[in-house]
Amino acid sequence: MPPTSETGRDDGIRINPSILAADFANMQAELARIATADFVHVDVMDNHFVPNLTFGPQMVERVQATSPVPLDVHLMITDPDRWAPGYAEIGAASVTFHLEAATEPVALARRLRDIGSRAGVAVKPATPVESLFDLLDDFDQILVMTVEPGFGGQSFMPETMPKLRRLADEARRRGSSVWLQVDGGIGESTIAQAAEAGADTFVAGSAVFGAGDPAHAIAGLRAAAAAHHIH
Numbered sequence: 584m585p586p587t588s589e590t591g592r593d594d595g596i597r598i599n600p601s602i603l604a605a606d607f608a609n610m611q612a613e614l615a616r617i618a619t620a621d622f623v624h625v626d627v628m629d630n631h632f633v634p635n636l637t638f639g640p641q642m643v644e645r646v647q648a649t650s651p652v653p654l655d656v657h658l659m660i661t662d663p664d665r666w667a668p669g670y671a672e673i674g675a676a677s678v679t680f681h682l683e684a685a686t687e688p689v690a691l692a693r694r695l696r697d698i699g700s701r702a703g704v705a706v707k708p709a710t711p712v713e714s715l716f717d718l719l720d721d722f723d724q725i726l727v728m729t730v731e732p733g734f735g736g737q738s739f740m741p742e743t744m745p746k747l748r749r750l751a752d753e754a755r756r757r758g759s760s761v762w763l764q765v766d767g768g769i770g771e772s773t774i775a776q777a778a779e780a781g782a783d784t785f786v787a788g789s790a791v792f793g794a795g796d797p798a799h800a801i802a803g804l805r806a807a808a809a810a811h812h813i814h
């Protein structure tokens with residue numbers, strides 16, 4: 584692989600393809616197609632917090648063992664206080680749980696960091712971000728959902744952008760190094776507005792795995808995000 588200066592991977596932009604859009608029966612081959620990504624986004628759904636069911640720790644452990652890039656686990660589950668640490672123990676580089684589902688989000692973030700993973704918190708489109716302003720130091724990543732969580736292939740919700748912008752402004756004001764992630768409906772036509780609003784970490788399912796050449800799709804998304812990212 585060429586050095587980072589040639590791949591543009593030192594630009595503070597992260598592109599994280601979601602395996603929700605991959606062929607589950609050929610996961611090893613699908614993972615090999617996204618070796619130029621920064622992380623692989625792994626959507627865990629419990630058919631309770633969201634009306635869909637994907638997979639649990641056993642599958643994530645196999646993805647961890649097989650993936651060429653680190654894991655960005657997105658837990659759409661009830662009672663993350665009980666279950667999230669297990670994903671950090673598997674070796675996931677990043678574990679994100681939903682604010683709406685957590686009982687003690689700060690204590691949970693501390694546990695995830697203690698185990699050795701980055702700690703992330705996610706908010707659904709209708710959940711305000713202001714309660715996170717005093718918690719920026721407790722998290723390594725904040726995920727602003729740009730669709731209702733539960734399914735891939737939905738349309739990007741532009742009405743979530745003012746919230747992202749407020750969060751990015753506040754993070755900048757406080758000198759925070761927290762990563763701001765967006766997830767849902769991100770593709771060539773929507774990534775610019777999310778980057779302009781302050782996102783630096785982008786999940787894309789169908790836009791990457793639905794493309795004939797995922798590496799080309801990743802490069803295109805990366806270039807579009809870098810061109811519009813604000814610092």
Ligand code: DX5
Nearest residue numbers: 601732733735736768788789
């Ligand atoms: C939705 C998931 C997303 C999903 C994104 O609940 O959290 O990660 O895979 O898929 P696309 O990019 O197709 O909207």
Ligand code: ZN
Nearest residue numbers: 626657766786
């Ligand atoms: Zn996700």
